[in-house]
Amino acid sequence: MIPSVTTPLKHHIELLTACIIYGTVGIFMELLKDMSVGSIIFYRVLFGLSAIICYLAITGNLGQLSLKRKKKYLLLLGILYVSQMFSYYSAIRYLGASSAVLLLYTDPIYLTFLAPIILGEKNTGRTILALFLGLIGVFYVTRPEGGFEQLAFGSTYLKGVIFGLIGGLFSSGVIISVRFLRDEYNGLTQLVWQSAISLVFLSPFAVTLPGQVLAANLPILTLFGILITGVGAVFYIRGVAGVSAITGSILTLLEPVSCIFFDYTILGSPIHSGMLIGSFFILAAAIVVSLDNFDFLKKLVLGEKIVSSKKISWKKGLLRVLDK
8 A cells, every 4th residue: 555645735835825915915005095004004913813713713723822931922022023014014105015025024134143142043154145145135125226315314215214124123033032932832823912912002003093094995904904914824824834944935935026026017116126136135145044944954854963952043034934
């Protein structure tokens, strides 16, 4: 009798589908009218969280939401998560989705600095190379076609760049927090709690939103939340769980690609040469960082002894277990 062989194709499709869904964020941001960034995030998270809880109830997995240890770090994760989203969505408003998503993907640059301090890791030649590539990418992405005079103090362009870079910083904090909590809470549980926590901080934006504005945008907000936070997150977590770290890191590169594609084809946003060059360097940096995880996986397969847990690389570049 020939044993059955499990193919990772299903998980590949789930992960790719999630990244395509995430790439539609610019379209939704364009469709939503007269709403602040905070109110958009609140209702997106609210409807998405409701969809996830329904999913857990149907599958009989509500019990996994019980709180364990490290509860205060769940609070920290929620704060970092809402800060990341607020910065990212603000960057979309000022710069457009294409540039904003590339700046969000600069988190490997920050991890190069933060990992040795917080996680006790040592930078390798690869992480230094990734830092160099990422910095070149940021230079090209943030370089306006019309010249650097567009980066004048107080300009819309400069605000977008600052929000985008801050979003990348908070994203690196989210990644570190997720790694720290993963022994206690799985990805979906973390997503539920960080979403619930973010609703508390975002509630003032919801209260001040006029009722007629909410009513006018309600269908788009509902679809936005269910699709991005609900369906996208479930597909993402299921997909990540079924592929290797290096495969997941590479497949998630489809997110910025799909975001740029939708931004250009549907919204008609221009794509300048600097954006294409910058995207190449930023995504190359993410791949280089991901290779550290690939070496770690090979050590596990070969049974090599790891002396200290601090030497384990947690920098997975674009491999996110969370919604962006």
